[in-house]
Amino acid sequence: MxxxxxxxxxxxxxxxxxxxxxxxxxxxxxxxxxxxxxxxxxxxxxxxxxxxxxxxxxxxxxxxxxxxxxxxxxxxxxxxxxxxxAESYWIDLFNNTLLRPDFLAVKTRGEKVMVEYSSPNTNKPLHLGHVRNNLLGYSVSELLKADGYDVIKVNLVNDRGIHICKSMLAWQNWGNGETPESSGLKGDHLVGKYYVVFDKEYKKEIETLVAEGQTEDEAKKNAPLIKAAQQMLLQWEQGDAAVVGLWEKMNGWVYAGFDVTYKKLGVDFDKYYYESNTYLLGKDTVEEGLAKGVFFKKEDGSVWIDLTADGLDQKLVLRADGTSVYITQDLGTAQMKYDDFGMDKSIYVVGNEQDYHFKVLFLILEKLGKSWAKGLYHLSYGMVDLPSGKMKSREGTVVDADDLVNEMVETAKQKTEELGKTNDFSEVDKEDLYTTIGLGALKYFLLKVEPKKRLLFDPAESIDFQGNTGPFIQYTHARIKSLLSRANYQFAVADYNHIKLTPTELEMVMLLTKYPNEISEAAKAYSPAFIANYLYEVAKLFNKFYHETPPIIKEEDAALKLHRLNICKIAADVIKSGMGILGIKVPERM
RNA sequence: GCCUCCAUAGCUCAGCUGGAUAGAGCACCGGUUUUCUAAACCGUAGGUCACAGGUUCGAAUCCUGUUGGGGGUACCA
The missing domain is CATH 3.30.1360.70 (Arginyl tRNA synthetase N-terminal domain)
Structure with missing residues (x-):
């Protein structure tokens, strides 16, 4: 224009x-x-x-x-x-943008961006909140690739700390040697089970102590179980063979479980970092900050930064005993990641409860004069809440990721069988299709909402398969594919001398032409939701076009027929490409 | 207390840097199949864009305040 x-x-x-x-x-x-x-x-x-x-x-x-x-x-x-x-302008636009073979080709920018996402704790299985994180992280990565970036997907696994010791301790005390093999439980679920056990027993101890006259706060500190967990963490840090061995064994179970879930969700990583390797990092950065006068030391030896001039608080960066806090590690890890990859941008996909933490982290790195600090971005997303409130793993009030995926696939199976369109599918193809549709519904449901908005999920109300949903868009794609194959479609540029576009065709051309721009807008905003909403418009408009156009296959005017099939073909390509950015597969038939 | 995010139809959400009568889906009601897949299409109904001011030719959108909700403000991660 x-x-x-x-x-x-x-x-x-x-x-x-x-x-x-x-x-x-x-x-x-x-x-x-x-x-x-x-x-x-x-x-x-x-x-x-x-x-x-x-x-x-x-x-x-x-x-x-x-x-x-x-x-x-x-x-x-x-x-x-x-x-x-003029009509001819639109026809030219159609020919010169949509029909060009490079319409969907990615133009590389030669810029590297790291996307860190997932970053689970290894003491419990993944739940719906993690699912949102994983899908967002994966999708944003795909989105940035489509916008021309070289993307490195990173998972920083939180594999150490008191929370893991809790699971380990509970397993030691009450596990009777239970293993994934002996129990038939997925490894992450088994470990998570003992995390819940710990919490239950811990609460019992607190109650007893309170009954004996301690205050709640005292009881929380004095309960034998928490002391034992702290002791275990200390032993782990000292390299105690038995503790480390148990830690390795249980983490191994969890990783095996996570792998299954990741595979099912269709997410992957180019690089794993483990906190057990990075938790001591950052002390050099603290030294650097002290030398530069960015940090200061209090009398007790603790190190701080004063951010009050920036409207924030004073923030501790190293404890008096010389040990790290969360932000110390993150300072060190940020440096290490940059040293490893030298990326131009780095996106942290982390929930909005950590908004303040990242604000501080980025500000500190900037004050330290890191040239790469301006490329850091916290992709903050809202929590997924249940009607009953927040999900809490400890209390078992979570929507489990594996259960949810299985339910979605099961629902997809039921709905598809009701429609009876897959009777001639092989068993393998059926399973494939149900997985594609079930996951499509789930992923679209989570990704169509602006990341920063919090999301309410009601397990009692199932995720829709009609209207503004993943399956609707998948269906549209399958419909087009079926049409193209019945028409024995072969790509060619039509002769436009006597063709007039209908109003809906004109709308289609205008809408489809916007796709590349839509990608870059979405990438700028780190928002797969843009793509989701755009694809819905495409699918909706296509169905309107499909419905109001006389059967294309029977069209006798060859040029007109070819022109219309071309519109179909491009719509299918755009849908497939866009859904790919969302991490959603589109079937050829459904 | 302070910081921060959010508030649009009964429900779930769109609404880009301010632009025409605020749009979808679900649910509800009605219609469409001897024509390429009805997971579709068409229609009816549903709104004081939380509230009050302000800026502007023009505000759901920008500013201020109020209310309601989420999160944060730890020598936890």
């Missing part, structure tokens, strides 16, 4: 003798109820024309009609100048 902007600027210059900036020309698509395809909002121009909005619009409209070949006509409604663009 650049030629319209240019034309309008020219018009203002010729008509009113004024040089105006590009952003004065405000262009939008014409609303359906009016004639035309492109609208200029003339209000901003009025102060240059010194005429009423209507007069200004008429002046500019007349100028454009006369001087810009593509502008065939115009009408003015209040301060809106609606332009009718």
């Amino acid at each position: 650049n030629f319209i902007v240019a034309g309008a600027i020219e018009a203002v210059k010729e008509l009113y003798g004024q040089e105006i900036a590009e952003n004065v020309i405000n262009i939008q698509e014409t609303r359906k109820e009016f004639e035309g395809q492109v609208t200029i909002v003339v209000f901003p121009i009025v102060r240059f024309s010194k005429k009423s909005p209507e007069e200004t619009a008429n002046d500019i409209g007349a100028f454009l009609q006369q001087n810009v070949a593509e502008v065939e006509g115009f009408n003015v409604v209040k301060g809106f100048l609606n332009l009718s663009i």
